[in-house]
Amino acid sequence: MPQTRPRQPSLAQLRAFAAVAEQLHFRDAATAIGMSQPALSGAVSALEDALGVQLLERTTRKVLLSPAGERLAARARTVLEAVGAFMEEADAVRAPFTGVLRLGVIPTVAPYLLPTVLRLVHESYPALDLQVHEEQTSSLLDGLTQGRLDLLLLAVPLGAPGVTEIPLFDEDFVLVTPSDHWLAGRGDIPRAALRELELLLLDEGHCLRDQALDVCREAGRTEGAPVTTSAAGLSTLVQLVGGGLGVTLLPRTALRVETGRNDQLSTGYFADPAPSRRIALAMRAGAARQGEFEEFAVALRVALRGLPVRIVG
Numbered sequence: 221m222p223q224t225r226p227r228q229p230s231l232a233q234l235r236a237f238a239a240v241a242e243q244l245h246f247r248d249a250a251t252a253i254g255m256s257q258p259a260l261s262g263a264v265s266a267l268e269d270a271l272g273v274q275l276l277e278r279t280t281r282k283v284l285l286s287p288a289g290e291r292l293a294a295r296a297r298t299v300l301e302a303v304g305a306f307m308e309e310a311d312a313v314r315a316p317f318t319g320v321l322r323l324g325v326i327p328t329v330a331p332y333l334l335p336t337v338l339r340l341v342h343e344s345y346p347a348l349d350l351q352v353h354e355e356q357t358s359s360l361l362d363g364l365t366q367g368r369l370d371l372l373l374l375a376v377p378l379g380a381p382g383v384t385e386i387p388l389f390d391e392d393f394v395l396v397t398p399s400d401h402w403l404a405g406r407g408d409i410p411r412a413a414l415r416e417l418e419l420l421l422l423d424e425g426h427c428l429r430d431q432a433l434d435v436c437r438e439a440g441r442t443e444g445a446p447v448t449t450s451a452a453g454l455s456t457l458v459q460l461v462g463g464g465l466g467v468t469l470l471p472r473t474a475l476r477v478e479t480g481r482n483d484q485l486s487t488g489y490f491a492d493p494a495p496s497r498r499i500a501l502a503m504r505a506g507a508a509r510q511g512e513f514e515e516f517a518v519a520l521r522v523a524l525r526g527l528p529v530r531i532v533g
Contacts, residue, residue, distance in 0.1 A: 227270040227271075228270070229267050229270050229271065230263075231300070231303060232263055233263045233264070233266055233267035233270070234267070234296045234299055234300055235253055235263075235300060236249070236253070236255065236259075236260045236263035236264050236267070237263075237264050237267050237275060237289075237292075237293070237296055238293065238296045238297050238300055239252050239253045239255075239260070240260070240264055240276065240283060241285055241289065241293035241296070244282065244283050244284070244285075245282070245283060246260060246261055246283065264276065271292075273288045273292070274286050274288065274289075275288060275289035275292060275293075276289055305367055308320060309508045309509070315347075316509075316511070316512040316515070317344075317345040317347060317348045317512060317516075318347040318348060319348070319349060320349045320351060320370075321348055321349065321350050321351065321370055321371060322351045322353065322368070322369045322370045322371070323337075323350060323351065323352050323353070323369070323370070323371050323372070323373060324352075324353045324354075324355060324360040324363055324364065324369040324371070324372045324373070324374070325352060325353070325354050325355075325360075325372070325373045325374065326354070326355070326356065326357055326360065326373070326374040326375065327354055327355075327356065327453060327454075328375075328422075328454060328471065328474065329373055329374060329375070329473075329499060330352070330354045331454075331474070331477060332471075332473040332474050332477055332527075333373065333473065333499075333524070333527075334352065336520075336523050336524055336527070337350075337373070337520065337523075338350070339523070340519060340520060340523045344519060345516075353369060357374055357375070357378070360372050360374060361378065361380050361383070364383065364502065364503070364504060365380075365382060365383070365504070370503070370507075370509065371501055371502070371503050371513055371516075372501065372502040372503070373499070373500075373501055373502075374499070374500070374502060375497050375498065375499055375500075376498050376499070376500040376502065377498075378502060380502075382504060382505050383502050383503070383504065383505060384502065384503050384504070384505045384507075384510070385500045385501070385502050386500055386501040386502070386503070386513065386514060386517040386533065387498060387499075387500045387532045387533045388499050388500050388501060388517060388520060388521055388524065388531070388532065388533065389498070389499055389521070389524060389527075389529035389530055389531050389532055390496050390497070390498050390499075390529065390530045390532055391471050391472045391473055391496060391497060391499065391527075391528065391529045391530070392471075392472050392489075392490070392494040392495065392496045392528075393469045393470065393471060393472070393490070393494065393495045393496060393497070394469070394470055394471075394472055394475060394487050394488065394489055394490070394494075395409055395413075395467055395468075395469060395487070395488040395489075395490070396458055396461050396467060396468050396469070396470050396475075396478075396479060396485055396486070396487055396488075397461065397467045397485070397486050397487075397488060398461060398462065398464050398467075398484060398485065398486070399483065399484055399485060399486045401467065401486065403467070403488045404486035404487075404488060405486050405487070405488060406488045406489070407488070407489045408489075408490075408491045409488045409489065409490045409491060410490075410491055411490060411491075411495065417466070417467050418465070418466035418467065419466060419467060419468065419469075420457055420460050420461060420465060420466040420467065420468045421457075421468065422452070422453070422454070422457060454470065454474055454478050455478060458470070458478045458479055458482065458485060459482075461485060462482050462484035462485050463484075469495075471497060472527075472528040472529070473527055473528065473529065475487060475528075498532070499529075501513060501516070501517050501520075517533065521533060
């Protein structure tokens with residue numbers, strides 16, 4: 221005789237079970253989700269009946285998860301998180317630029333562009349709940365594809381399947397040197413000068429490190445030329461340059477913030493065409509909020525025109 225399939229649980233039953241699984245106490249669980257204790261207890265019992273599985277072990281003093289409850293509690297949380305994301309998407313469709321927008325930004329962009337981004341959101345989209353996450357590129361892409369993040373602000377191209385890029389601008393790299401360096405202050409530095417310089421770069425994992433190495437390889441720098449990896453951030457990197465340990469490449473948007481107060485540093489500019497990087501927004505291909513993100517990109521390009529960049533798109 222075929223086995224009867226369990227009845228479909230309701231979201232209220234899943235919320236009640238997930239709350240008890242987290243609190244391991246009926247009264248605390250009921251308070252956490254704004255439900256009466258009898259209603260919560262009844263919802264969990266109804267879920268057990270529907271599934272034909274005992275989820276909890278009840279005693280007079282405490283509540284324990286059964287082995288089946290341990291396994292299914294994680295599944296319940298995943299379902300509830302997915303439902304929450306579903307409702308957020310629905311809210312966004314009904315009213316663009318409202319609700320939560322989880323923006324991921326790389327560390328070599330965040331300090332220099334976020335003031336402009338935050339000002340734009342404050343002035344133009346006051347109902348938008350912007351949540352910023354600063355992470356390296358690989359972590360941001362994982363967060364985007366897994367649904368933890370909605371939109372990214374980072375250097376491209378990414379070459380990531382299922383990701384759509386919306387270009388914002390190109391910016392040149394400049395050479396930051398000690399003030400007494402032979403290239404200090406020059407405005408016509410040939411790329412070939414990079415072949416033998418004592419170059420300081422960011423740690424592994426930063427896309428700016430990879431971009432700088434690409435520029436050096438294009439200039440003919442050999443693999444054996446000295447490269448000192450000494451810094452986790454650009455602020456430390458330029459301090460090392462000021463201390464005479466070498467030179468480094470900075471994107472122009474970082475220049476004022478990182479070198480403006482240090483008279484031991486000087487800036488050199490490359491001859492045209494200068495090495496550069498492209499900054500873009502990135503979203504999941506076919507995202508429900510694609511129209512909203514494209515409109516945001518248009519507004520952001522306008523807001524960024526005061527920076528030393530070349531707007532694209």
